[in-house]
Amino acid sequence: MKDAAADSADGIVAEDVAVTYRNGHNALIDTTFAIPRGTITALVGVNGAGKSTLFKAVMGFVPLARGSITLLGRSVRDALRANLVAYVPQAEEVDWAFPVLVEDVVMMGRYGHMGFLRRAKQPDRDAVDAALARVNMTEFRHRQIGELSGGQRKRVFLARALAQEGQVILLDEPFTGVDVTTEEQIIALLRDLRDEGRVMLVSTHNLGSVPEFCDRTVLVKGTVLAHGPTEEVFTKSNLERAFGGVLRQFTLGGADLHDDHDDDDRAVSIFTDDERPLVHYGDRARTTGDGT
Numbered sequence: 001m002k003d004a005a006a007d008s009a010d011g012i013v014a015e016d017v018a019v020t021y022r023n024g025h026n027a028l029i030d031t032t033f034a035i036p037r038g039t040i041t042a043l044v045g046v047n048g049a050g051k052s053t054l055f056k057a058v059m060g061f062v063p064l065a066r067g068s069i070t071l072l073g074r075s076v077r078d079a080l081r082a083n084l085v086a087y088v089p090q091a092e093e094v095d096w097a098f099p100v101l102v103e104d105v106v107m108m109g110r111y112g113h114m115g116f117l118r119r120a121k122q123p124d125r126d127a128v129d130a131a132l133a134r135v136n137m138t139e140f141r142h143r144q145i146g147e148l149s150g151g152q153r154k155r156v157f158l159a160r161a162l163a164q165e166g167q168v169i170l171l172d173e174p175f176t177g178v179d180v181t182t183e184e185q186i187i188a189l190l191r192d193l194r195d196e197g198r199v200m201l202v203s204t205h206n207l208g209s210v211p212e213f214c215d216r217t218v219l220v221k222g223t224v225l226a227h228g229p230t231e232e233v234f235t236k237s238n239l240e241r242a243f244g245g246v247l248r249q250f251t252l253g254g255a256d257l258h259d260d261h262d263d264d265d266r267a268v269s270i271f272t273d274d275e276r277p278l279v280h281y282g283d284r285a286r287t288t289g290d291g292t
C-alpha cells in the first residue's frame with residue numbers, strides 16, 4: 001500500500017477547488033487534497049457537506065468556479081474521454097422501473113470502448129461475463145434490474161464499473177441497504193482493485209468500517225477539513241469539527257482516545273452540545289447521523 005502523498009500526482013488531485021451552484025450556493029470552497037493510486041479513500045462528512053458535489057466535480061458534471069482537478073495526471077475531460085472514470089451511484093439515483101436486464105446494465109460500462117454504433121464485440125461480451133462472475137451475479141444476468149435486492153443492485157453497478165475497466169472508481173454510499181456478507185464481499189473486491197493499482201473514492205456514512213478498509217480519508221464540510229492516512233485524519237478534534245458535536249466516546253482499532261469506553265468496542269459516538277446523540281457508529285452499525 002502506498003502512503004506518501006508525494007506520488008499522488010497519478011491519482012486524484014484537487015487544488016483549491018470551489019463549486020458554486022446556479023442559485024449562488026457555495027457547496028465547496030478551498031478544496032485541496034491528493035489521493036495516490038493503489039488506495040481506497042473514504043469521503044466522510046455530514047449530510048450536505050459536499051460529498052456528492054465533489055463526486056460531480058470529479059466527473060465533470062458541475063463546472064469549477066475556481067481551482068483544478070486532475071485524474072491520473074490528466075484533466076477531467078481527458079480522463080473521461082479515455083474512459084478512465086467509473087461511477088457506482090447511490091440507489092436513489094437509479095430508475096429501477098426502467099426495463100433493462102442486468103447484463104445490459106453491465107454492458108453499458110463498455111459503451112466508451114465501442115464505436116459510434118455501440119455494437120458489442122467479443123471482448124465486450126467477455127468483459128461483461130468476467131465482471132458478472134467477479135461480483136457473483138452471473139445467475140442473475142437475465143433478470144430485470146427492478147427485480148433485484150438492494151445488495152444485488154449494488155453488485156450490478158460494481159460489475160458495470162469493472163466492465164468499464166475504470167481506473168478511478170467513485171462509489172457513492174456502497175454499503176447503504178446491504179447486509180454484512182455483501183458488505184464484506186464488496187470490501188474484498190475493493191481491496192483487490194486497490195492491489196491492481198486503481199484509485200477508489202468511497203462516500204460512506206458507515207464510519208465504523210472506514211478504519212477497517214480505507215487507507216485514507218478525506219473529511220469534508222463545505223471544504224476539506226483534513227485528508228491523509230485514516231489513522232491521522234480520524235482524530236477526536238477532526239471528527240468533532242466534521243460532525244459538529246462533542247465526542248464523548250471514541251475508540252479506534254483498539255487505540256483508546258477517550259476514557260468513557262468499552263475495551264472491545266470499536267465505536268464512534270458523537271453527541272451534540274445539548275447531549276443529543278448525533279451519531280453512533282460501531283462496527284457494522286447501520287445508524288446514520290444527520291448533522292443538518
Ligand SMILES: Nc1ncnc2c1ncn2[C@@H]1O[C@H](COP(=O)(O)OP(=O)(O)OP(=O)(O)O)[C@@H](O)[C@H]1O
Pocket residue numbers: 021022023025026027045046047048049050051052053054
Ligand atoms: N443543484 C443544487 N443547487 C443548489 N444547491 C445544491 C445543489 N445540490 C446540492 N446543493 C447544496 O450544496 C451543498 C452540498 O450538497 P451535497 O449534495 O454535495 O452534500 P452531500 O455531502 O452529498 O450530502 P448527503 O450526505 O446528504 O448526500 C448542500 O448545502 C446542498 O443543499
